[in-house]
Amino acid sequence: MTxxxxxxxxxxxxxxxxxxxxxxxxxxxPIEMIVPYGAGGLTDAFARAIARAAEEHLPNQxxxxxxxxxxGGATIGLTAAVNADADGHTxxxxxxxxxxIQPLYGKTQYATEDFxxxxxxxxxPASINVRADSExxxxxxxxxxxxxxxxxxxxxxxxxxxSGGHIATEELADELGIELRHIPFEGSAQLTTSLMGGQIMGxxxxxxxxxxxxxxxxxxVTPTKPADPVYDAIPTTRELGLDAEVIFFSGVVGHKxxxxxxxxxxxxxxxxxxxxxxxQDLFVKYQLTPAYAGPEAFGAIIxxxxxxxxxxxxxxxxxx
Amino acid sequence: xxxxxxxxxxxxxxxxxxxxxxxxxxxxxxALPGLGLxxxxxxxxxxxxxxxPVNSILMLLACYQGAEYGGSISAIVxxxxxxxxxxxxxxxxxxxxxxESPGKALAYSLYGSTFGGIFGxxxxxxxxxxxxxxxxxxxxxEFFLLxxxxxxxxxxxxxxxxxKAVISVALGLLAGTVGLDLFTGSSRLTADxxxxxxxxxxxxxxxxxxxxxxxxxxxxxRINKAFTFEAHHMKISLTFREMLGALKAMxxxxxxxxxxxxxxxVGSTVSCWLAYSTAxxxxxxxxxxxxxxxEGIAAPDAANNATVGGALLPFLALGIPGSxxxxxxxxxxxxxxxxxxxxxxxxxxxxxxxxxxGFMATTVGMFFMGKALTQVFVRxxxxxxxxxxxxxxxxxxxxxxxxxxxxxxxxxxxGLGIAAWIMRRLDYSIAAFVLAxxxxxxxxxxxxxxxVLSQGDYSIFYTRIYSQVILVAIAVxxxxxxxxxxxxxxxxxxxxxTKEAVQ
Numbered sequence: 001m002t003x004x005x006x007x008x009x010x011x012x013x014x015x016x017x018x019x020x021x022x023x024x025x026x027x028x029x030p031i032e033m034i035v036p037y038g039a040g041g042l043t044d045a046f047a048r049a050i051a052r053a054a055e056e057h058l059p060n061q062x063x064x065x066x067x068x069x070x071x072g073g074a075t076i077g078l079t080a081a082v083n084a085d086a087d088g089h090t091x092x093x094x095x096x097x098x099x100x101i102q103p104l105y106g107k108t109q110y111a112t113e114d115f116x117x118x119x120x121x122x123x124x125p126a127s128i129n130v131r132a133d134s135e136x137x138x139x140x141x142x143x144x145x146x147x148x149x150x151x152x153x154x155x156x157x158x159x160x161x162x163s164g165g166h167i168a169t170e171e172l173a174d175e176l177g178i179e180l181r182h183i184p185f186e187g188s189a190q191l192t193t194s195l196m197g198g199q200i201m202g203x204x205x206x207x208x209x210x211x212x213x214x215x216x217x218x219x220x221v222t223p224t225k226p227a228d229p230v231y232d233a234i235p236t237t238r239e240l241g242l243d244a245e246v247i248f249f250s251g252v253v254g255h256k257x258x259x260x261x262x263x264x265x266x267x268x269x270x271x272x273x274x275x276x277x278x279x280q281d282l283f284v285k286y287q288l289t290p291a292y293a294g295p296e297a298f299g300a301i302i303x304x305x306x307x308x309x310x311x312x313x314x315x316x317x318x319x320x
Numbered sequence: 321x322x323x324x325x326x327x328x329x330x331x332x333x334x335x336x337x338x339x340x341x342x343x344x345x346x347x348x349x350x351a352l353p354g355l356g357l358x359x360x361x362x363x364x365x366x367x368x369x370x371x372x373p374v375n376s377i378l379m380l381l382a383c384y385q386g387a388e389y390g391g392s393i394s395a396i397v398x399x400x401x402x403x404x405x406x407x408x409x410x411x412x413x414x415x416x417x418x419x420e421s422p423g424k425a426l427a428y429s430l431y432g433s434t435f436g437g438i439f440g441x442x443x444x445x446x447x448x449x450x451x452x453x454x455x456x457x458x459x460x461x462e463f464f465l466l467x468x469x470x471x472x473x474x475x476x477x478x479x480x481x482x483x484k485a486v487i488s489v490a491l492g493l494l495a496g497t498v499g500l501d502l503f504t505g506s507s508r509l510t511a512d513x514x515x516x517x518x519x520x521x522x523x524x525x526x527x528x529x530x531x532x533x534x535x536x537x538x539x540x541x542r543i544n545k546a547f548t549f550e551a552h553h554m555k556i557s558l559t560f561r562e563m564l565g566a567l568k569a570m571x572x573x574x575x576x577x578x579x580x581x582x583x584x585x586v587g588s589t590v591s592c593w594l595a596y597s598t599a600x601x602x603x604x605x606x607x608x609x610x611x612x613x614x615e616g617i618a619a620p621d622a623a624n625n626a627t628v629g630g631a632l633l634p635f636l637a638l639g640i641p642g643s644x645x646x647x648x649x650x651x652x653x654x655x656x657x658x659x660x661x662x663x664x665x666x667x668x669x670x671x672x673x674x675x676x677x678g679f680m681a682t683t684v685g686m687f688f689m690g691k692a693l694t695q696v697f698v699r700x701x702x703x704x705x706x707x708x709x710x711x712x713x714x715x716x717x718x719x720x721x722x723x724x725x726x727x728x729x730x731x732x733x734x735g736l737g738i739a740a741w742i743m744r745r746l747d748y749s750i751a752a753f754v755l756a757x758x759x760x761x762x763x764x765x766x767x768x769x770x771x772v773l774s775q776g777d778y779s780i781f782y783t784r785i786y787s788q789v790i791l792v793a794i795a796v797x798x799x800x801x802x803x804x805x806x807x808x809x810x811x812x813x814x815x816x817x818t819k820e821a822v823q
């Protein structure tokens with residue numbers, strides 16, 4: 001009898017205290033933040049700074065441990081995240097392509113829907129560019145040139161066929177009813193030198209006029225621009241009213257089955273981390289604009305990107 | 321020279337310490353099979369956050385410089401090149417170390433490295449902008465031709481069996497195509513392993529082909545075998561005469577290295593092999609190549625270290641980081657609050673000047689630290705294999721796993737190691753295989769991209785002026801080789817007939 005009573009009492013106590021308890025015992029161990037890229041790059045630098053800042057805002061004084069899992073076009077890190085326990089102790093810091101492009105080819109061991117959006121931190125701006133001394137001065141002249149020379153405008157992307165830059169540019173070409181010629185490159189060093197050397201006429205990448213470079217933008221295909229007054233006069237596709245836009249986001253996602261209260265705890269720690277001096281300092285140094293979004297807004301960005309990419313990839317014959 | 325007045329002793333001291341630390345880590349990681357430059361730089365990176373911008377950049381550059389030389393130490397002492405690109409150094413370095421004098425072999429390598437480092441540094445300091453501008457004019461047709469020239473270097477390896485060399489090259493070309501195709505986005509020869517989407521991991525390949533196959537050979541031989549040398553053969557120094565003899569090779573190697581280093585993605589791959597075959601083609605004693613020629617060691621080593629200055633050049637002049645290691649160093653610039661770009665030289669002249677001076681200091685420091693450290697490494701030759709084998713295996717396994725964190729790569733290395741061991745027993749050339757494999761991405765991608773750009777018109781490969789220069793160079797080298805062979809045959813026949821006449 002006494003035993004049964006004790007059990008009942010314990011059950012009662014659990015039922016009453018369940019909601020706050022569940023939240024407080026998370027995180028119960030260090031959070032593993034997978035970075036699907038090698039150490040030393042921009043994404044890695046941000047992931048580490050945000051992890052350091054966010055652990056100060058986590059309950060139970062738990063740490064966030066950054067683990068680099070590069071390879072397979074960043075899909076290996078995401079595969080590891082989707083195979084981990086859905087208890088919120090494993091998250092992945094990613095960029096757009098492995099989440100909203102790679103799974104659409106149907107070869108990855110995960111789908112976009114297997115992930116729960118947590119926080120978005122910033123976007124990488126991208127534009128259609130020409131060389132600084134090109135005869136094409138602005139957007140109107142560019143449209144005129146490509147319309148009178150169909151298929152002659154060669155543009156390079158750093159990721160090759162089926163990469164984010166390729167899909168975004170073809171989406172714009174379709175919206176404008178123009179014909180461009182894609183030249184694939186591997187890495188932005190070769191892409192940039194090829195444009196500067198005049199082998200190709202344009203690129204889709206982050207311009208570098210603000211750093212004294214010669215990659216001059218014509219139109220931004222992202223809604224954000226680098227925070228430098230030199231780009232004030234350059235339009236974005238959104239400003240032009242075009243239905244062609246891409247968001248190269250960077251943020252944190254986790255397993256889709258992570259309980260909502262745990263997602264909220266993680267998200268609020270990451271949101272708070274955005275305000276830390278170290279993270280703000282990185283934004284200034286890399287000349288990026290902070291653009292925080294919570295689970296819902298970030299989730300909507302992801303869904304929208306998947307729908308757009310699927311349409312363009314079908315039209316290009318990249319997927320059925 | 322007003323920056324000299326700004327120098328104080330504490331700053332100088334801390335800079336010297338940073339350089340020494342970078343050199344030490346670089347040399348150590350370069351020399352240990354499997355571990356290499358990228359792992360060394362990545363390891364130093366967190367440390368660099370806590371240092372002053374100049375010191376952190378100098379430390380990372382010193383690590384780069386040190387690792388390029390360190391790779392030659394294991395190539396010569398163990399027959400295991402640190403990277404696939406350092407493979408040519410094994411050809412003569414290992415031979416000289418075994419048969420003649422390990423100290424001399426390492427000295428040729430160290431002198432060559434130092435010469436190349438200084439040469440590359442001077443090009444960087446005095447010609448950064450014009451060279452970077454000129455390099456921009458080279459495009460895919462030229463990269464394709466340079467890749468083909470690199471492939472021709474196979475002919476200079478002195479393969480015993482031509483057919484087997486060709487088979488090695490063909491297998492290497494095939495291995496180089498593994499991964500996602502840039503032009504169609506489809507995967508090739510990946511058997512649905514995501515670990516292969518970015519191609520075979522070069523660290524796993526180098527370890528498997530060189531380290532593992534060497535270990536298997538050690539195991540199948542006498543396990544307690546060790547070489548014995550007299551004390552003076554262990555001394556790392558060259559006589560003035562020997563130095564002079566290798567000077568031509570060092571100059572041509574340095575020139576090739578510092579210019580090739582400028583070309584992003586192409587340079588570091590081709591330069592070492594090109595330096596080796598150029599040195600052989602222009603040598604007065606080409607018959608010594610492959611049998612322990614000092615020139616055959618000094619030329620590729622000079623090229624290796626000259627590429628450091630070369631690779632830094634487009635970054636400092638144009639803000640374009642041309643190699644993976646420079647990209648990591650570029651990160652250190654940004655952390656230090658310096659935006660890499662063409663304006664860097666204008667906006668931060670003191671910093672750039674300090675880096676230039678520090679860069680020269682790293683090469684000089686490398687010489688002395690190399691002399692000291694190599695004394696220790698050369699002991700590996702007189703260490704019995706029963707001690708070497710476990711040490712090599714541990715270092716290799718750690719290196720492969722830490723390069724990407726994939727167990728899969730360990731299997732790749734093991735498979736290639738067994739394959740390479742069999743190939744070596746059957747006299748197939750591992751060097752030819754690796755050369756073809758690392759050149760495939762350059763040759764294939766440049767070839768296809770050039771044709772995409774020209775819309776299928778093959779004339780793009782011979783109508784451009786720079787392509788023509790390379791084509792003429794290829795023709796001259798080939799013609800020279802044919803001429804040499806003809807002359808040798810005629811001399812041989814002449815000797816035979818005079819002999820007959822005497823009899």
